[in-house]
Amino acid sequence: MGIENSAHKEILDLLAVGPHIYQPLYNYPYDVPKPLRGCEDRCKAVATALGQLNGLNILDIGCSFGYNSLYFAERGARVTGIDFSERNIKICQGIQEHTNGDIAFHMAKFDFQYIVAIQPGAVDVVFIFNVLHHVMEQEGLEAVQGMMANLVANVSEIYVELALANENPIDKYQVCFTQSLPENELDFFATCVDVTIDLIGYFPSHVSEILRPIYRVKSNRSTLTE
Numbered sequence: 001m002g003i004e005n006s007a008h009k010e011i012l013d014l015l016a017v018g019p020h021i022y023q024p025l026y027n028y029p030y031d032v033p034k035p036l037r038g039c040e041d042r043c044k045a046v047a048t049a050l051g052q053l054n055g056l057n058i059l060d061i062g063c064s065f066g067y068n069s070l071y072f073a074e075r076g077a078r079v080t081g082i083d084f085s086e087r088n089i090k091i092c093q094g095i096q097e098h099t100n101g102d103i104a105f106h107m108a109k110f111d112f113q114y115i116v117a118i119q120p121g122a123v124d125v126v127f128i129f130n131v132l133h134h135v136m137e138q139e140g141l142e143a144v145q146g147m148m149a150n151l152v153a154n155v156s157e158i159y160v161e162l163a164l165a166n167e168n169p170i171d172k173y174q175v176c177f178t179q180s181l182p183e184n185e186l187d188f189f190a191t192c193v194d195v196t197i198d199l200i201g202y203f204p205s206h207v208s209e210i211l212r213p214i215y216r217v218k219s220n221r222s223t224l225t226e
């Protein structure tokens with residue numbers, strides 16, 4: 001088997017063992033099974049909101065297979081993608097050669113310790129797409145609020161896509177996280193000081209008919225211009 005074929009087989013094997021295939025594989029030239037949802041719609045909307053991408057330091061938390069990280073790296077941003085799933089990070093690292101750009105993927109858990117370890121000035125923009133409901137299950141609402149307050153004090157902008165309490169999951173996803181979510185999804189940011197929150201748009205997910213919002217949570221001390 002050639003090197004290319006064995007690398008592709010490894011990707012297929014990794015895709016087969018996971019809980020699901022959440023994202024498309026960005027720029028991947030071979031056929032793979034269909035993902036649960038697309039990312040391009042969300043990336044385009046966030047790219048428009050960000051404007052200039054060149055040299056922007058982006059941290060993509062819960063990066064899954066790296067689609068969003070790779071999309072922004074290809075357009076000039078310096079991107080780090082993290083995920084606590086070893087399988088997901090192996091897939092990211094296995095496909096990143098197909099995209100030009102400044103990009104690194106690391107296996108890491110997003111929690112309070114992770115946030116306080118971010119060096120001042122190291123990260124401009126953070127993506128947290130469809131991750132806070134998992135963190136809420138892992139850590140609880142108060143902990144997530146503390147994490148967001150600390151994060152926004154240390155970076156210029158957070159883009160966050162949020163699962164909603166009123167989603168009625170299609171049975172096959174067996175999603176029970178909605179019961180523990182706050183009625184007002186912006187409660188996650190209730191203890192953030194001196195921020196402006198703007199709605200970027202609503203996007204379809206695989207979980208229900210209900211569209212999920214992406215918000216920009218921007219520190220009012222931000223030095224980024226639009």
Ligand SMILES: C[S@@+](CC[C@H](N)C(=O)[O-])C[C@H]1O[C@@H](n2cnc3c(N)ncnc32)[C@H](O)[C@@H]1O
Pocket residue numbers: 022023039061062063064065068082083084085088108109110111128129130131134135138161
């Ligand atoms: C629903 S997927 C969303 C993927 C991607 N952000 C998107 O919206 O296309 C959630 C991802 O976050 C990761 N994840 C969940 N909790 C995490 C945590 N505490 N630290 C790091 N990754 C986490 C999961 O492994 C998974 O890849």
